[in-house]
Amino acid sequence: MKIAFYGTKPYDRIWFEPMGKEYGFDIHFIEAACNQETIFMAKGYDAICIFVNDHVDAQMIDVLYEMNVKAILLRSAGFNNVDVKAAEDKIVILRVPSYSPEAVAEFSMALLLTINRMTHRAYNRTREFNMSLNGLMGMDLYEKTAGVIGTGKIGQAMIRILNGFQTHVLCYDPYPVEGLEAEYVSLDELFKNSDIITLHCPLNSETRHLINREAIMTMKKGVYLINTSRGGLIDTEALIAGMLDGKFGGVGLDVYEEEEGVFYEDRSNDIIVDDNLARLMTFPNVLVTSHMGFFTREAMQAIALTTLENAYALENGLPLVNRVGVEMTQ
Numbered sequence: 420m421k422i423a424f425y426g427t428k429p430y431d432r433i434w435f436e437p438m439g440k441e442y443g444f445d446i447h448f449i450e451a452a453c454n455q456e457t458i459f460m461a462k463g464y465d466a467i468c469i470f471v472n473d474h475v476d477a478q479m480i481d482v483l484y485e486m487n488v489k490a491i492l493l494r495s496a497g498f499n500n501v502d503v504k505a506a507e508d509k510i511v512i513l514r515v516p517s518y519s520p521e522a523v524a525e526f527s528m529a530l531l532l533t534i535n536r537m538t539h540r541a542y543n544r545t546r547e548f549n550m551s552l553n554g555l556m557g558m559d560l561y562e563k564t565a566g567v568i569g570t571g572k573i574g575q576a577m578i579r580i581l582n583g584f585q586t587h588v589l590c591y592d593p594y595p596v597e598g599l600e601a602e603y604v605s606l607d608e609l610f611k612n613s614d615i616i617t618l619h620c621p622l623n624s625e626t627r628h629l630i631n632r633e634a635i636m637t638m639k640k641g642v643y644l645i646n647t648s649r650g651g652l653i654d655t656e657a658l659i660a661g662m663l664d665g666k667f668g669g670v671g672l673d674v675y676e677e678e679e680g681v682f683y684e685d686r687s688n689d690i691i692v693d694d695n696l697a698r699l700m701t702f703p704n705v706l707v708t709s710h711m712g713f714f715t716r717e718a719m720q721a722i723a724l725t726t727l728e729n730a731y732a733l734e735n736g737l738p739l740v741n742r743v744g745v746e747m748t749q
């Protein structure tokens with residue numbers, strides 16, 4: 420199988436190059452992201468391999484179909500960046516449903532601990548021998564109430580971690596699971612009662628802007644908000660309005676609704692044209708990271724393995740257990 424691998428970073432090659440050879444695949448690594456301009460580079464390939472900020476819309480699906488590309492191999496769990504409906508009878512979409520839920524949950528806790536205890540600011544201060552503690556006071560997590568939205572694999576890992584800190588854990592999911600050390604409540608109750616809110620649900624038409632002005636109004640003053648799921652879950656303008664209102668104790672964002680084309684790139688010499696992102700960066704109690712919750716050795720290895728197993732299954736007519744279907748978008 421010939422695979423056009425979009426958005427290649429040096430760390431992708433570490434895993435995909437040797438494993439791809441073992442499978443006998445011909446992988447062509449392309450640095451450019453997958454978009455309307457670069458989609459034609461997939462001509463002559465059997466499959467394309469893309470990541471979270473590569474984008475495949477209905478028009479691009481048609482181009483791929485005409486070029487006889489048979490599969491889109493997502494090296495991610497989320498698939499909101501692909502028009503699944505448009506692909507339905509034309510192209511197979513395969514994903515990596517689970518690689519290391521702990522990697523993302525642990526990173527969510529890292530964001531929470533950082534933004535609460537401000538170790539990022541302390542680090543910068545002490546390097547300049549500014550040993551003042553002014554403005555660095557945090558809160559105990561012990562016996563606070565944490566609200567987990569989405570109790571799938573990552574949400575459950577986060578619940579286990581939060582229980583280790585002896586927080587009282589509330590959770591919300593339209594499809595509850597039994598046996599969690601957490602109390603299912605309505606979304607409204609979760610917003611009203613949580614000192615910490617952490618998002619672990621997928622982005623779809625139902626969850627887009629789940630965190631909007633109305634939701635923020637119902638939250639406790641001083642609430643901590645963590646989003647390692649997808650940027651579109653938060654209405655950024657509503658978040659900024661809430662920040663200006665002094666609503667949030669801290670906000671940790673590993674994802675951002677307009678991250679495509681910005682995250683994963685070095686833009687340090689560019690003029691930032693996204694005013695909302697620039698505004699977010701000015702708040703001392705907001706921490707933005709570049710969609711890196713997944714980024715551990717264990718997770719990268721598992722991503723490469725499942726992506727290539729998916730390709731192998733397709734090539735050899737085996738059951739496609741990780742296929743993304745239209746029913747998953749409803």
Ligand code: NAD
Nearest residue numbers: 497569570571572573574592594619620621647648712713
């Ligand atoms: P999962 O499918 O195991 O769990 C998602 C859960 O969300 C499910 O239990 C589902 O019922 C629930 N859900 C669906 N609609 C909901 C709604 N309206 N409100 C609340 N819950 C809802 O997925 P997962 O592996 O736990 O991943 C969760 C999300 O994390 C993914 O969708 C992806 O966007 C994100 N993610 C981010 C990174 C990163 O690097 N930052 C890495 C992997 C995944």
